[in-house]
Amino acid sequence: MIKINETAWAAMVAHAEAAYPNECCGAMIGQTTIGTIDGDVKSVTIAEALENAYAGAQGARYELRPEDLLAADKKARAAGLDLIGIFHSHPDCDAYFSKTDLENSCPWYSFVVLSVKGGKFDHANSFLPNAEQTVAEKEELIWPKS
């Protein structure tokens, strides 16, 4: 399960809506509590908006610079927190994990997809891809007011 607090969620939605009609991306920072009654719970307290570095049209593509991810990881470590997930948006499209998402994913993090329709946030889902980049399992996602 991944839970996103109000501050982080507001930053994610604002980034997704500001990037519309393009895709946005960013890093989620927080802590993981192992073995609660709900299993492992990832709590996101900071959302770091990162630049979409995809070189072509960004309406349906995004790319994170590894350097930016490294900087986000350093920021998390400095705060005594962890980099626990990646988020990106799907403008005018549902929050599913596409073939492109899967083929360019990494199994170490939660991937939150935000659907933005007509410039406004619509819904979101979280996914856990496997190491072979062939399957992504849906993960329970809790955001404020959901």
Added chain:
Amino acid sequence: MAKVLIPTPLRQFTEKNDSVELAGATVAEVMAALTQKFPDLRKQLFNDEGKMRSFVNVYLNDEDIRYLQKDATAVAAGDTLSIVPSIAGGAAVREVERTLPVRPAGGV
């Protein structure tokens, strides 16, 4: 000894250490020492053919080793290695819809 920073999700394979000090003269030697010390980490970083997984990047201090001498890059005492994934994606559905031919009604 060089320091390897371990991403959070991989710490379950490194006895919860967030960094590990290892000996090695090159990136390849340090990475080999890492997976020798923590064998369960191997399949996270390398595929069945022993090649580093496509999404795994290694940075020496703040430089991507692909722009240095790749895994033959020399490592000095006090250097820091970071494991950073490549991540991209996108809905990509609208582009597909635009390029797919429209099937005529009635079939073949």
